[in-house]
Structures are given as C-alpha cells and as structure tokens.
Amino acid sequence: MNKHQEQHLRNSDFITDTVIGLSDGLTVPFALAAGLSGAVASNGIILTAGIAEIVAGSIAMGLGGYLAGKTEIEHYDSELKREYDEVEAVPEKEKEEIREIFAGYGLSVDSQKQIVEELAKDKDQWVDFMMKFELGLERPSLNRARNSALTIGGAYVVGGFVPLLGYFFTDLPMQGLMVSSVLTIICLFVFGYFKSRATGQPPIQGAFKVLIVGVIAAAAAFLVARFLNSAV
Amino acid sequence: MNKHQEQHLRNSDFITDTVIGLSDGLTVPFALAAGLSGAVASNGIILTAGIAEIVAGSIAMGLGGYLAGKTEIEHYDSELKREYDEVEAVPEKEKEEIREIFAGYGLSVDSQKQIVEELAKDKDQWVDFMMKFELGLERPSLNRARNSALTIGGAYVVGGFVPLLGYFFTDLPMQGLMVSSVLTIICLFVFGYFKSRATGQPPIQGAFKVLIVGVIAAAAAFLVARFLNSAV
Numbered sequence: 001m002n003k004h005q006e007q008h009l010r011n012s013d014f015i016t017d018t019v020i021g022l023s024d025g026l027t028v029p030f031a032l033a034a035g036l037s038g039a040v041a042s043n044g045i046i047l048t049a050g051i052a053e054i055v056a057g058s059i060a061m062g063l064g065g066y067l068a069g070k071t072e073i074e075h076y077d078s079e080l081k082r083e084y085d086e087v088e089a090v091p092e093k094e095k096e097e098i099r100e101i102f103a104g105y106g107l108s109v110d111s112q113k114q115i116v117e118e119l120a121k122d123k124d125q126w127v128d129f130m131m132k133f134e135l136g137l138e139r140p141s142l143n144r145a146r147n148s149a150l151t152i153g154g155a156y157v158v159g160g161f162v163p164l165l166g167y168f169f170t171d172l173p174m175q176g177l178m179v180s181s182v183l184t185i186i187c188l189f190v191f192g193y194f195k196s197r198a199t200g201q202p203p204i205q206g207a208f209k210v211l212i213v214g215v216i217a218a219a220a221a222f223l224v225a226r227f228l229n230s231a232v
Numbered sequence: 233m234n235k236h237q238e239q240h241l242r243n244s245d246f247i248t249d250t251v252i253g254l255s256d257g258l259t260v261p262f263a264l265a266a267g268l269s270g271a272v273a274s275n276g277i278i279l280t281a282g283i284a285e286i287v288a289g290s291i292a293m294g295l296g297g298y299l300a301g302k303t304e305i306e307h308y309d310s311e312l313k314r315e316y317d318e319v320e321a322v323p324e325k326e327k328e329e330i331r332e333i334f335a336g337y338g339l340s341v342d343s344q345k346q347i348v349e350e351l352a353k354d355k356d357q358w359v360d361f362m363m364k365f366e367l368g369l370e371r372p373s374l375n376r377a378r379n380s381a382l383t384i385g386g387a388y389v390v391g392g393f394v395p396l397l398g399y400f401f402t403d404l405p406m407q408g409l410m411v412s413s414v415l416t417i418i419c420l421f422v423f424g425y426f427k428s429r430a431t432g433q434p435p436i437q438g439a440f441k442v443l444i445v446g447v448i449a450a451a452a453a454f455l456v457a458r459f460l461n462s463a464v
Contacts, residue, residue: 035284052267
C-alpha cells in the first residue's frame with residue numbers, strides 16, 4: 001500500500017462525499033435566495049425557487065456524477081482492450097514505449113531492456129503496467145460511483161436547506177436574508193473546514209476559500225438581481 | 233509523448249472547457265426555470281431567478297474551480313517537499329517502496345535492485361519518479377487552472393441564457409416553458425455531443441446522457457414546485 005492510499009483510507013469515502021455535498025449545496029441555493037431577496041416581495045417565491053434549485057442541482061450533481069463514473073469505467077475498459085490488442089499486434093512498439101518511460105528517468109539501456117523483457121513474460125502484468133504507468137489509468141469502481149453520487153446528491157439537498165431556513169421563519173425577504181446569511185456563513189466555514197481536512201488541504205485556509213466563493217456568489221447575485229429589478 | 237497526451241492535444245483545452253461550461257450551464261438554469269414555470273404567474277420572476285442562478289453558478293464553478301486548482305498545486309508542492317525530505321531521511325525505506333511497486337508487476341529481485349540503484353543516483357529523478365509512480369501526481373499548471381476557470385465560467389453564462397430566451401419572448405410562464413424546452417433540448421443534445429467528443433467518449437451515447445440529466449432535473453423541479461404551490 002502506498003502513502004497516497006494510506007492517506008485516502010484514513011478518511012472514509014462516505015464522510016468525504018458528505019462534506020463535499022454539504023458545502024457545495026450551501027453555495028448556489030444561498031446565492032440564489034440572496035439574489036431573489038433583492039428583487040421579490042414574498043418569501044414564498046424565494047422558497048419555491050430555492051427548493052426547485054435544490055431538486056435540480058442535486059439531480060444534476062448526483063445523476064451527472066453517476067453517469068460520468070460509468071463513462072470513466074467504459075473508457076478504462078476500451079483502453080484496456082486497446083492495450084491488449086497493441087501488445088498482440090505491435091509488441092516491439094509497446095516495448096519501446098516502456099523503454100522510453102525509463103530512459104526519461106535516466107535508467108541505463110541495460111536496465112531498460114531487462115525491465116521490458118521481464119514485464120513482457122506475462123501479458124496481463126504487461127498490460128496492467130502500461131495502463132498505470134503509460135496511460136495513468138486505474139480501474140474505477142461502479143459501486144463507488146453509485147454510492148458517491150447518492151451521498152453527494154443527498155448531502156447537497158441537506159446543505160441547500162440551510163440557507164432557506166431563514167425564509168421559513170421570517171416574513172420579509174430582507175429579514176430572511178439576514179438570518180440566512182448568518183446561518184449559511186457559519187455552515188460554509190464549518191463544512192469548508194471539514195471538506196478541506198477530508199481532502200487533505202490546510203483546513204482553515206480551505207474553510208476561507210469555501211466561504212469566499214459562497215459570499216462572492218451571493219453578493220453578485222444580490223446586486224445583479226436588484227439592478228435588473230430597478231431597471232425594469 | 234504517450235498516447236494519452238496525444239489524445240489530449242488533439243482537442244484544444246479551450247474548446248473542451250467551452251463545451252463543458254455550455255452543457256453544464258444549460259442544465260440547472262433550465263430546471264430552475266421549468267420548476268418556477270409550474271409555480272409563479274409572471275415571466276419576470278423566472279428571468280430574475282434564472283439570471284441570479286447564472287451569476288451564482290458561474291462564480292461558484294469558475295472561482296471554485298480556480299481555487300481548487302490552486303489548492304492542487306499547493307498539495308503537489310507539499311508532497312514534493314515531503315518526498316525530498318524522505319529521500320534524505322529514510323532512503324532505504326523509499327528504495328523499498330520502489331522495489332515493492334516493481335515486485336507487484338512480477339519483476340525479479342535483481343531487476344528491482346538494479347532499477348532502484350540507478351534511480352537513486354540522481355535525487356531529482358528519484359523524487360520525480362516517486363511523485364509520478366508512487367503517488368500518481370503530476371505538476372498542475374496555475375495558468376491552465378485560471379484559463380479553464382474563466383472559460384468554463386463564461387461558457388456557463390452563455391449556456392444558461394439559452395433556457396431563459398423562451399421567457400423573454402413570451403407572455404406566460406407555460407408558453408415560456410414550451411419554447412425554452414425545445415431550445416434547451418436541442419442545445420443539450422448538440423453540446424452533449426461535442427462535450428463527449430472533446431472528452432473522448434462515444435458522442436451519441438454521451439449526448440443522450442447530458443440530455444437525460446437535464447430533462448430529469450427539469451421535470452423533477454417542475455413537479456416539486458407545482459406540488460409545493462398547490463399545497464400552500
């Protein structure tokens with residue numbers, strides 16, 4: 001097991017996917033609600049729009065992510081088939097490609113030849129090696145893609161409801177915006193912190209990045225919607 | 233140059249980023265507008281919400297993508313420093329890790345030793361090798377991250393305006409939804425086709441995937457918003 005895998009295993013995939021979905025789910029619904037707060041008269045419209053966005057965004061993210069994962073597996077399988085065909089059809093060319101990889105790291109011609117001859121003894125390990133070291137591909141897992149899509153999509157829904165909460169318990173859009181901003185800014189920071197930790201970044205710095213994206217998106221949406229509304 | 237890089241160079245990064253931004257930009261604004269069409273009485277609110285979403289989504293995608301790219305570079309640099317430190321502090325352990333990689337591909341003990349000794353002669357090439365083949369990391373480019381963020385964010389804005397067009401030129405939300413659906417479905421298919429070609433997937437199949445995500449997200453948002461509206 002290499003260090004990268006160790007690092008990866010320390011964080012459960014489920015927790016990583018959950019904080020990614022939560023922190024991303026906060027951003028766009030928050031900005032949309034903020035934008036509408038500067039332009040409409042009733043909290044009901046903001047809630048409807050916010051919920052429609054959460055439904056749309058979670059499906060786009062979850063289903064889109066799942067289908068992208070399936071595509072990646074198909075891509076891996078077609079590259080795998082191509083490598084098997086090439087190892088069969090043009091073995092000398094494939095051997096030359098392996099020698100070039102090691103030549104690039106300053107290995108002697110003798111070593112290059114020896115590596116290639118030993119690898120080529122077993123077609124499966126030869127192709128495995130080409131997939132990983134020439135093409136940089138590792139076999140993706142369909143289970144993982146499905147679980148990840150469901151977790152991220154579900155967490156996006158939960159995260160998206162945080163900015164909407166402020167509009168449930170207030171009467172006017174600008175009051176809703178005040179409550180929503182306080183709640184969302186706290187959550188963006190907290191989930192940004194855990195998102196960064198889960199993905200191996202410096203957590204405080206990462207928390208500020210997530211917060212900044214959310215606040216800039218919300219401020220821009222608010223200003224544009226208010227401008228449009230006063231112009232019409 | 234390996235096959236993967238060749239494949240990559242055939243498509244300009246700019247075109248790839250543009251079609252990704254366009255096809256993603258169509259999806260959520262389309263679904264949001266569809267959702268609101270089942271719940272509000274005026275096209276003005278749909279346009280305001282749609283534009284607020286486009287502003288929010290493009291900033292979240294563009295700025296978020298740029299900051300993620302910067303984080304990736306910091307991560308690479310910190311791993312690079314760690315590898316240099318480890319090669320200095322525990323060279324035997326690092327050599328063992330390389331031998332294990334090649335043992336996994338069935339190479340003889342002699343070859344493993346020979347590779348390691350030759351690699352370890354030059355510290356830079358040793359660390360380069362560890363970064364790529366042990367950790368699977370390649371140095372990301374900041375320029376590329378910035379250009380990509382700007383292109384995807386900009387294309388998201390352009391893509392997002394397609395579903396809104398229908399509401400500009402009609403009087404009632406349901407009329408807007410009809411025009412918007414026809415326009416967006418055509419564009420989802422066309423951009424999905426080029427997105428799939430640009431990312432090396434089967435284009436027709438990929439076009440249907442992009443189309444299906446967009447249509448399901450829009451239908452779900454429409455049904456949820458209409459249900460909420462009739463329940464309140």
